Amino acid sequence: MFLIPAIVLSQRPFLIPHPLLATAAPANASILLSGVLLSLVVIYLASKCGAEFSKRLDFPPVLGELVAGVVVGVSALHLVIFPESGMEASDSVVMTVLQWLNGLTPDALTNVFQSQSEVVSVLAELGVIILLFEIGLESDLRQLKEVGSQAVIVACVGVAVPFTAGTAGLMMLFNVPTxxxxxxxxxxxxxxIGITSKVLSELGRLKSKEGQIIVGAAIIDDVLGIIVLAVVASLAKTGEIDVTNVIYLIISATAFLIGSILLGSIFNKTFVTAVDKLKTRGNIVIPAFIFAFFMAFLGNAIHLEAILGAFAAGLVLDETDARNELDALVKPIADLLVPIFFVTVGARADLSVLNPALPENRAGLLIAVFLIAIAIVGKVVTGWAVFGQPGINRLAIGVGMIPRGEVGLVFAGIGSASGVLDKPLEAAIIIMVILTTFLAPPFLRVAFGQPEEPPANGEPSLEPAAVVNEA
Structure with a gap:
């Protein structure tokens, strides 16, 4: 799963700069804090109710969090909404409550709404960074290296097949311009990767060979996705491809990931030495997060992704002697921030584009059916690209690559902002993103069957599902 490309960070609608606490009037700063706190109350309630309900229906809890996000978001209750959805401050229930309590003017309410939305978005970004750091800690670097060649092939097939089939099909069947x-x-x-890896963790399959191939392929997908996005964004702006930028991305991405892993053994000794000398609270978890956030910063700074840096940091620290203690310390922090990410993904999904009664949706729905078919088939076939692994669950690997999540929304948002996508095609992409995101968790559960049982010898399982509290 690649998440949010740094090269387009400034173009993301929910990260457009707005007045924040530093520039807000003192009174508005207090009201902004109230809005953020009330939004977090809604998000946590939705997350826990959705996860518990989903668990009782024997579905992955993350699916419940996504659905709960839809319920409280732009598609239903309007409790957690964002400006990029086209909603106004007056459409937000939370903002209406704040206006009633504080007598805000319309302009002041709009400023608070924009700032509050950005704060929640930043918290969601921190949540997914911590999620990928946790996934890195729970991954086995040695096993990831063993499936490296298979992961590369799965990723390449997973990019090439849907891209080629989707582009050619739209041009030939629907006469869409090039x-x-x-x-x-x-x-x-x-x-x-955020959605798939969470489901794998909940099913106890993250460290399985299939799980490691999925995670490895999804990370490589991130790098390839950044390159593809750089190419199409350049094409949309100028009609030409910036070859220099593409080459830079390929070299920097490869050097970053390989360099992080190779330097891991050196850093591990430094980390353990530093931890042994610290005697106050947080002597393990604080240095770990300093490293994780610094790696995330580096990934962002060289025009890759923050989550790639966080994942690499987790892989490096997974090799330290303090790994088990650190893993236990990170989980409560992840439990606090990761649900914000999943609920906001659901909250941003506007299901009104699925309504065929609206004439403007009909053309998009027809194209969406085609895109959904390509989106599913184009990723499922990746499982059959795995070689030299007799008895491996190829269907599970393919299904694990299906969800597009917020990544597809980034493509749709950039395409719309640049004027490349018309409304029907933009709606079709959004529908494809929504359905692949929501269908993947239950499909993955079916593909894997029942969660893996704990070891028969009575030893505690090392699988994440055995130790991770449900989000």
Whole structure:
């Protein structure tokens, strides 16, 4: 899963700069804090209710969090909404409560709404960074290296097949112009590792061979997705491809990931030495997060992704002697911030684009059916690209690559902002993103069957599902 490309960070609608605490009037700063706190109350209630309900129906809890996000978001209750959805401050129930309590003017309410939305978005970004750090800690670097070649092939097939089939199909079947077709095809290449890895963890399959191939392929998908996005974004702006930028991305991405792993053994000794000398609270978890956030910063700074840096940091620290204690310390922090990410993903999904009664949706629905078929088939076939692994669950690998998550929404948002995508094609991409995101968790559960049982010898399981509290 690649998540949010740094090269387009400034173009993301929910990260457009707004007045924050530093520039808000003192009174508005207090009201902004109230809005953030009330939004977090809604998000946590939705997350826990959704996860518990989903668990009782024997579905992955993350699916419940996504659905709960839809319920409290733009599609239903309007409790957690964002400006990029086209909603106004007056449409937000939380903002209405704040206006009633504080007598805000319309302009002041709009400023608070924009700032509050950005704060929640930043918290969601921190949540997914911590999630990928945790996934890195729970991954086995040695096993990840063993499946490295298979992961590369799975990722390449998972990018090439949907991109080619989607672009060609849109041009030949629907007469979509070349550049919009390429943009839509690029949106089909993404994989949302945050959603898939959480389900794998809940099923106790993260450290299975299939799980490691999925995670490895999804990380490589991130790198390839960044490159594809750089190409199509350049094409949309100028009609030409910036070859220099593409080469830079390929070299920097490869050097970053390989360099992080190679330097791991050196850093491990430094980390353990530093931890042994610290005697106050947080002597393990604080240095670990300093490293994770610094790696995330580096990933962002060289125009890759913050989550790639966080994942690499987790892989490095997984090799330290303090790994088990650190793993236990990170989980409560992840339990606090990760649900914000999943609920906001659901909250941003506007299901009104699924309404065929609206004439403007009908053309998009027809194209969406095609994109959904390509999105599913184009990733499922990746399981059959695995070689030299007799008895491996190929269907599970393919299904694990299906969810597009917020990544596809980034493509749709950039395409719309640049004027490349018309409304029907933009709606079709959004529908594809929504359905692949929500269908993947139960499909993955079916593909794997029952969660793995604990070891028969009575030893505690090392699988994440045995130790991770449900989000």
């Amino acid at each position: 550049i919009p077709a390429i943009f839509a095809g690029a949106a089909l290449t993404a994989t949302s």
